[in-house]
Amino acid sequence: MIKVLLPKSVLLLYHKTLAVLANVYYRFPSRKLIVIGVTGTKGKSSAVLMITRILEEAGYKVGSSNTIFFKTGEKEWSNDTKQGMPGRFKLQRLLSQMVGSGCTHAVIEVTSEGILQNRHWGIAFDAAVFTNLSPEHIESHGSFAAYREAKAVIFKNLAKSYQKNEYSIVSLRAPRGYSGQAPRSNPEINSGIAAQRVASLWLASVASTLPRNDNGRSTIKKVIVANRLDSEAPYFLKFPAQEKWGVWGNCGQAEEIAGEKKLCASDIREGAKGVSFTVEGRFIQMSLPGVFMAHNAMLAMAVALALGASLTSCKEALEKISFIPGRLQAIDAGQNFKVMVDYAHEPRSFESVLEVGRRQALGHKLIVVFGVTGGGRDKAKRPIMGELAAQGADYVILTTDDPYNDDPEKLINDIVPGINKTGKSEGENWWRVVDRRQAMQKAFQLASAGDVVLLLGKGSEQVMAVAGKLVPWNDEEVAREILRKIQETRNNNQTRYNIQ
Structure with missing residues (x-):
């Protein structure tokens, strides 16, 4: 009740102060993770889940925060908070737990209400994903334009976000490398070489794909992925990033846009088994109904591909998802x-x-x-x-x-x-x-x-x-x-x- 009576400026300062304190207390844990933020009006949780599963299929240890569940590596539990984006201390604690459990990636649902309360402050995002936009929470934001501005905050700040390199992320927590296992895409996983050798080779292969800074260190690139089927996509793709992906529906709709990679599908169909589609010659049969689930899946694929996963990992992960809790x-x-x-x-x-x-x-x-x-x-x-x-x-x-x-x-x-x-x-x-x-x-x-x-x-x-x-x-x-x-x-x- 007290917060309701406070002036807006004081309330904003209150939220910002909590965000700063939470980051300081937990020592800015997002700087030790590759962080993917997913925002939009609908499809956020489904996209977060799909990205999480694909990265896991590729061999990474992943943490997640979304409307459906929380995850810190192997531990996963239902979200019973009624918040798609937890409060500042809860979210920073969750990110810290991800770091502690050995995660390399964090996939986070980012809500406009969370942005208003500075829950995103201090989170060093590496990839920003836009699903779609339609009027919602207008009373809170005041107008649709203000709602869109809130959604765009992580995109605006992406290029200025804390820059990471393979030493701050990869060398500390190479996925399954130091325990004798490498990502599943690495053919040497079963060759019997020493665990340290596996991790070293994996680190070198990942580092070789990353851009380098002035000191010669490999940096984690900043990536924007947007649903090109939504009329608001150009707005979110206009912000600076090292790599941009436009995700289309059928390839017949896709356009070539300078400075932007594209991902599209052919033959999107919904049948008795679920929706199916083909991407770059790979047929994917999902168990989920709804053409929009194929669009969510392609957003997840674009993010994963940008971060080094293979089409094989994308296909295998998506086909293993039997259902998404509370989504059809x-x-x-x-x-x-x-x-x-x-x-x-x-x-x-x-x-x-x-x-x-x-x-x-x-x-x-x-x-x-x-x-x-x-x-x-x-x-x-x-x-x-x-x-x-x-x-x-x-x-x-x-x-x-x-x-x-x-x-x-x-x-x-x-x-x-x-x-x-x-x-x-x-x-x-x-x-x-x-x-x-x-x-x-x-x-x-x-x-x-x-x-x-x-x-x-x-x-x-x-x-x-x-x-x-x-x-x-x-x-x-x-x-x-x-x-x-x-x-x-x-x-x-x-x-x-x-x-x-």
Whole structure:
């Protein structure tokens, strides 16, 4: 409450002071890591996860911070903080733990809210990744232009960020080298040479690919990667960097742009197994649905390639990802209809996910369960999301998301005008069920064989923000629990019928 009453200038100084103190206390740990920052409106967590998995496949020891999980080398745990970018001391402690566990790389989700609070201050980024941009958090930033400016901060500062070399990173923590293993791409891993020799060869091979400074030392290059399919990409690519990558969709859309490497795919298709595409002759079959997942994957590939990973590592890592928690995650408890959990919580992501849901339904019903976030967040998008849901789905069930201190029923009322614009009737093809568990149950009761139920807004989150408290909640767990009970009831009824 005190922070709310403070003038903005004092609050900014407060955040900056905490950031400085956190960096000093933990001794600027990001200077000992190759740090990749991923920002944008949607796709951040998916891209972070994919980059992390590719770098691990290439043999590096990787740390990560994102909306879905935290990771320090081998240790990985769910993010239960409701923050895509942790506070200053938490984030610096996490980076310090990555260094302590022997990580060479850190892949970080960077949020505009985090930028406003200087959570990025002192982090020495080496690569900045832009996914896409659409209006969000406008109340916090004041305008879309200000929102874009916040997203661009790590790009603006990239070239001026602390310059690292192979001595500060590589020689201290060569991936698996000093324990007798080198990155998997190194053919000498199984040749039986001494561990020190392996590490030395690996260090030399990496160092030879790096630009050199005036002292002759190999430096870690600064890289910008941007989604060229987004109209805002040129803005993020205009900032200085030693290497820039433009990532396109199909190669037919790609353009040759001076001073910029390009990555594009041919034959992007979504099938029963998931989305597939071909890059430079390598066919990649992912288990994830949605063409936008292919675009996220190509962003991850561009970053990894820029940092020295191979196409083989990219392909093998991406094909091993069976699902991404809370991102079009399928929930199978034996029911005869599909249930998918997704984090979609703004209009653009809503459209993308509804499109996937409609394709998955194959002529059957599409049922959507969602609510909106309280706390004064993005009020303008509420009726828009209602309209999109009503247009894209057969049945819509409005419920609670993260109300914070707001009245959940009032939040639902803010969505209703958008639904009313489509002509749908309450009680016939849309309902309001404040309790999220009961809303899920209603959706499952409405579903028949072949239908698709989308549970949107919460994704993989482990808590719900209600009346100033964080209450344990996870859509996947609750959905499985309800579906199991439904199946048990049906099985018991069938048993009784057979006995009779």
